């Protein structure tokens with residue numbers, strides 16, 4: 001065994017290199033492969049054309065999420081393109097013997113929600129999916145990243161991909177988070193500090209007290225947003241919180257296999273004195289509830305602050321002005337008090353049970369504002385069941401909200417959940433690009449607390465006044 005101090009990332013990476021290529025990418029072994037309806041059909045077509053089988057069908061897991069409606073899921077899907085994609089996923093999975101959680105399957109939900117909650121995602125694994133937010137699974141101490149459709153085909157046929165090793169960055173945050181400050185705020189804060197391309201070329205390890213104290217749901221939220229700072233992925237060393245979350249999950253190891261796995265998982269941490277290519281250090285006390293005001297996730301601020309000027313930001317002036325013009329905002333304006341039309345609680349960033357608990361803790365005993373259309377979309381059927389079991393649905397109903405059925409929904413508006421042109425949405429998702437939530441839609445990214453505060457007041461509101 002090597003005595004050189006090693007990072008968590010190197011430990012997991014090096015254990016998966018099948019072959020090193022001189023001056024080229026590594027041939028990299030993949031433990032778990034997730035697929036959804038958008039990026040898999042062309043990969044399966046490639047297999048068919050080459051007459052190649054799926055090498056290890058039991059290592060690939062399919063779920064339908066992007067194109068699925070969030071009401072009346074028992075009825076046939078109306079949109080022909082969506083219906084075709086969903087059918088292709090089902091047929092391809094059946095043809096190659098791949099596990100498939102389609103609409104109405106009790107395990108169905110957003111790929112990055114269902115993988116972890118069923119114990120498929122485990123520490124020390126390499127995990128890929130034809131989807132950028134695959135970084136979510138890094139919360140378990142896995143190396144997880146998004147791949148393109150041609151690589152999906154490669155993984156299906158060989159369980160390997162060609163992958164250059166990224167550089168390593170560690171982001172350390174010490175101290176304790178203040179009232180109303182959530183993992184989403186931590187991630188939006190980091191992105192606002194380093195910009196949406198600040199971690200390009202790196203794989204990030206999040207470390208320090210803030211992440212050690214965080215729940216698995218919170219860690220998933222943070223790792224999910226790694227991609228929005230440009231990183232290849234993000235990870236957090238597994239610990240007792242991770243093991244407790246996984247223990248008893250359907251696909252987690254059981255009995256003696258659990259003990260063996262646990263012994264290995266406990267070795268998965270960065271050694272003291274291991275070095276990174278870049279290190280950033282922040283303090284929890286400096287992080288307030290955040291909100292974005294522009295058209296990339298880096299254009300965010302503490303909710304109590306005013307929208308910065310181009311000079312404050314060091315941003316290219318014309319692109320910044322264009323971004324604010326799209327949003328209908330002006331430099332130097334206060335963000336609190338801005339009118340909101342839509343509230344979206346959901347997505348692979350904030351569609352987990354903890355997010356619904358946070359949202360309901362604010363709307364409890366209050367009423368939805370009349371000007372707000374709210375879409376509350378659980379990340380999976382398991383989350384939906386928990387919402388019902390914990391009495392959260394009753395709180396939401398009492399406050400004038402409806403619960404929808406699981407899927408990506410308004411996060412990218414590939415189904416009917418589209419925010420109309422010019423309207424403002426406070427959204428717990430991860431992208432605020434032009435038109436992301438529907439043509440002409442305007443997105444303000446924020447935490448479930450901020451979303452709830454907007455949902456009951458109708459305007460951007462500091463959630464701390466309700467906590």
Ligand SMILES: CC(C)[C@H](C(=O)O)[C@@H](O)C(=O)O
Nearest residue numbers: 038039066130131132133412
């Ligand atoms: C459709 C899919 C390829 C896409 C992604 O890769 O991220 C989507 O999930 C998104 O969030 O924009």
Ligand code: SF4
Nearest residue numbers: 133347348408411412
């Ligand atoms: S919820 Fe949004 S970010 Fe996540 S996979 Fe679906 S579309 Fe992509």
